[in-house]
Amino acid sequence: IEENNTQELKATMEPLHPADIAEVMDDLTIDEAKSVYLLLDGEKASDVLIEIPENDRRRFLNVLPPELIASKFIEYMDSDDAADIVADLDEDLKQEVLREIEDTEQAGDIVDLLEYEEDTAGGIMAKELVSVNENWTVATCLKEISKQAEEVDEIYYIYVTDDQQRLKGVLSLKKLILNSTNTKISNLYEPDVKMVRTNTRQEEVAEIMDKYDLVAIPVIDDIGRLKGRITFDDVIDFVREEAERDYQMISGITGDVEPDDKPWELIRARFPWLLVGLLGGIMGALVLGSYESEISHVTELAFFIPLIAAMAGNVGVQSSSIVVQSIASGVKDVETTGKRLLKELMVSFATAAIFAILIFIYNYFVQGNINLTLSVSISLFIVMLYASFFGTLIPLLLNRLKIDPALATGPFITTMNDILGLFIYFGVGKMFFDFL
Amino acid sequence: IEENNTQELKATMEPLHPADIAEVMDDLTIDEAKSVYLLLDGEKASDVLIEIPENDRRRFLNVLPPELIASKFIEYMDSDDAADIVADLDEDLKQEVLREIEDTEQAGDIVDLLEYEEDTAGGIMAKELVSVNENWTVATCLKEISKQAEEVDEIYYIYVTDDQQRLKGVLSLKKLILNSTNTKISNLYEPDVKMVRTNTRQEEVAEIMDKYDLVAIPVIDDIGRLKGRITFDDVIDFVREEAERDYQMISGITGDVEPDDKPWELIRARFPWLLVGLLGGIMGALVLGSYESEISHVTELAFFIPLIAAMAGNVGVQSSSIVVQSIASGVKDVETTGKRLLKELMVSFATAAIFAILIFIYNYFVQGNINLTLSVSISLFIVMLYASFFGTLIPLLLNRLKIDPALATGPFITTMNDILGLFIYFGVGKMFFDFL
Known part of the structure; x- marks a missing residue:
């Protein structure tokens, strides 16, 4: 594509939509992209600039001279896009670019828009209207x-x-x-x-x-x-971004990543929650270590560790994701926190009872050991009950405290549930086997 | 609200937007809702009908006489909404309603639209345009x-x-x-x-x-x-619904539920994936049972069961959610399946190595037992590697097979990873302790 045949390249791009050109540019190096930009006329160049991903745009603009940014891009943009782009520049460059804008009315609009907080209506609106x-x-x-x-x-x-x-x-x-x-x-x-x-x-x-x-x-x-x-296009973008953020939160990924990102970006995005998982695992090992004599006496107790941990995790994530999603979709104050917790308690009571009975039946007929059977059933019941209770309570609390409730769906809560689950399981188990 | 004071009620609703009336109606019984509907004039009644949730609408319409549906609702609707509503009716009622529509042109439009598949452009378009x-x-x-x-x-x-x-x-x-x-x-x-x-x-x-x-x-x-x-409003709805579906899939919930749903609906939505978790837990217990003598000899091996399971689960979900999200956002064929798997292999190799070293350092200084230390580190490395590999491969495969790739993010894969993780962990552990 990049054989310095500028005339031909220009002719190829003429009929393309800015969004399509931005997609092609994504595969080019920064120098190649720069030379492609200089070929485009102002209107189109600025439309393409709006379409490319934010990170690339920032890297790209910070190497351009301010008068070029002002004359080639900003002047052709609507005020909301222009303000977004100016807001992203380094402070020095920002001042210079604003000074270089010839249309003083436009410069004034941009400065006005920069005054508003980024996540308010003022921060996303455009001044252009009829x-x-x-x-x-x-x-x-x-x-x-x-x-x-x-x-x-x-x-x-x-x-x-x-x-x-x-x-x-x-x-x-x-x-x-x-x-x-x-x-x-x-x-x-x-x-x-x-x-x-x-x-x-x-x-x-x-x-x-x-x-x-x-x-x-x-x-x-x-x-x-x-x-x-x-x-409306701002709304579509917002709905999509919110959904992506919640999704990445629940899947334990930090920051906005895509499979096309560089390997080290992918590693960095996964690292924090895996570290939480590792620390949780170590704490789990410490909990189990404190029950060492029980495990060596009744080895069978260890067999159901994965079951207890998995059920605690699954139930917790289910509960918190229902709450998070209902908060995200704007269903709020329809039911009070107390009422919701009460219903969740009913639902989890029934669910926990069903699964406690199922595992009781399995263990009673297959394992045979009545103490083990009772320990597993009773602790599974308790674990599922508290895991779904916390799973509901914590996102509601976070939301009250103006913290993103989606945080509760991340591995943090799952890990906490795992550890508490082990405590409960071996606590109950110890009780039953001590009775003997 | 429902004191049969119809005149007053009518006056209260007059200035309200249909979307707001629909929200209020959500809290009423079906009989109350019916009487409220009959108060509204046709245009407004049909607008409100479009806004209420699909399930409620179906229940409500199936108790109304066909000529009322046609004259009170359908005649005032755009063809796309009318077709959606007619499509939802029971077959008999559908035929009767179509026959009752006085405006034959509109009836023709609806019949035309019903011909298209629901998830195609034809299925969501409206006939009305200039x-x-x-x-x-x-x-x-x-x-x-x-x-x-x-x-x-x-x-x-x-x-x-x-x-x-x-x-x-x-x-x-x-x-x-x-x-x-x-x-x-x-x-x-x-x-x-x-x-x-x-x-x-x-x-x-x-x-x-x-x-x-x-x-x-x-x-x-x-x-x-x-x-x-x-x-555009169809697109906003679609983006939102897609995101909600993927989110519910990853959080292990079946079907479309909200916290306002009835308790038994919530229980039913959670049941399938919890059952998968239970079966997985039982299989885990069987795997551990086959290593009973190892566990009773080296109790410490059991301590790290939660760690291995948690890391396998977390890494797997991270990998598959990145793939699922990129498929959902339409980034496709930018990289081939092979290339993507290769990069995922690199990323997971590096990540697995980092965490294997971290747990090695911890165990070496805290636990002291070199065999245990090596078993845990080496198996964690292997488990993380294969979990992220499968996490990437399976959604890509599902997508090829035209199955929703989001299925891979559900508890099914996590459970599979747990079980395989236990196998690898005890396999490696057995090797090390047999060496002694």
Whole structure:
């Protein structure tokens, strides 16, 4: 692909969509990618830049001169993308790039957006939108829209404001087209509009847009002035990222990795939770070591160690993942914490009883040793009960403490359950065999 | 809420959004819900019906008379929602409802849509869209749009077709507004448009719309005729559902459950994987039983059973979840199966070596027994190596066989890894202690 045949390369890329070019660039070295960029015209180069993964983008931008970043990329971008990219730059470079932006209005928009917290509506909204005054007529609107529309890729909704820029409602293009040109906007617009504030949390924005199937939502400040809008593609990205994060948490992986990453990145992502597993295993060994005489007297007790550990782990993960998923999907406060724990207790009581009986039947007929049979059944019952109880309680607690509840699904809880499970198992076992 | 004060109730619900009413209805009994429905006018009642969970909807509809379903709900719905609802009805009721629909064009649309497979573009598309002929002028278009727009909630794009209804391109409302009324459409439309076929799989539709940030995508048949369109809200729902399914798979839960479900539904969802865990535990006990004399001679060997099992499980889940997630996010064929396995082998070799050394250091200084130390380290190394190898291989194989690869992340593989891990551990241990 890289034979310095620039003319031909340029011609090949012309008809491609930015997202496709970004995919191809992913396989190139940084120098190759740089030379490909310089071939693209500004509009396309900036679209491609938005599509490439964040890490690559940061590495790439930090080697470019600031005036090039400003003139080649930023100037062609919507304010939300531009702000994201500027926010990622090193502090020095950031200041220089901002100074190099020729369009002062755009530079001002970017600086405004950088003020908002990253995970709020203000942090993800774009300044570009089409707004009209409620006192205008359809004809004035159409003229005004044709001016504003140049900066906006897709219109979706037209926002109607009063003289103080306060949001009054929305107007669909459909309505605008279907009405005569001298109708006043105030008679046409829909005043009942869903909106969010600049400080609304990203999760909540996504929930609202998803619930009401909105393609875009307006963002207002504390006194109701229209500040920007958020579009559906941000919501899709957010839903996907949240799901991926929870998934990686439950599978014991730290950070955002893909199979295409470099081997050492994959090793680093796995290391922390494996270390937790190792430490848990060592603690397990210490617990078992303290029951050394029991194990050497009744070797059969050791046989059911994997069973107890596996059931404790499985039940715990099931319980916490149900809670985590319901928190993530926004089902909250439908039931109180206490009520939920009570139901979980009922469910786990029944489940634990079923499995305690199953293993009792197996052991009674196959193993024959009544003390072992009773020890395994009773401790399995207790272990499953507390494992699902903790599995429910801990994510709920973490959520209360504003810590990501998905942490509870990681190997940490499983490991803790394993160790506690061993304690209970040998505690019960010791009791039964001491009775003899 | 339910004091038969119908007038008041009706007034309360008037300003509410259908999604909110659906949420309230969720807490009512089926009879209460039925009486609330009959208070709502048709448009609203049908919107609410779309928002309530599928199971509740099915139960509710199957007790209503067919002519009521047709006149009160179906007639006000878009064809895609109507088809979904009709598809859910029992066969007899389905036929009757279809016969009761007065608008024969709509009935025809529904029957057409029912022909497509549920998980294809045809199965999720709606028939309602705005299309214009390439030979028309802007003025004709505007007139035609005002006719068609009545049936379409949101326009998003105007599709341009030729005389044979073949899709030629799209036209934005923006362009339509900004051009003079006698311009011909053929000079305005954008011919380079992303589209899918009726038999394109749902996953692929979601990928394309997400990748190119499309708010709607047209669906064509094999000879290019425009058949319908799919909108962004279907994609958000799909992304969310896919993520939830994978998450439930990895956490060992069968079927779609939420904490608000009834206790017995929660028990049933947990049962299958816990049973796998129980059977695995019993097999583990059998494996350990076959090493009874080794355990009773060298009790310390038993101490590290939880460590080996936990590390095998953790590594296996990490490996398979990375593969599953990359398959789900559409990163495919970037690397071949062979290449991926080779890299996974490298990564797991390094990881296994690190942890084997760590446990060696611990045991060497704390435990002191050199045979035990070597047994644990060497078997941990082997176990981690094969667990991550299988963790990568099995989801890739399942995917080849068109089985959901997420199945590999469930407790099945973890359980298998546990058992194999015990075999390897005691095999290695036996070797070392026999040497003495």
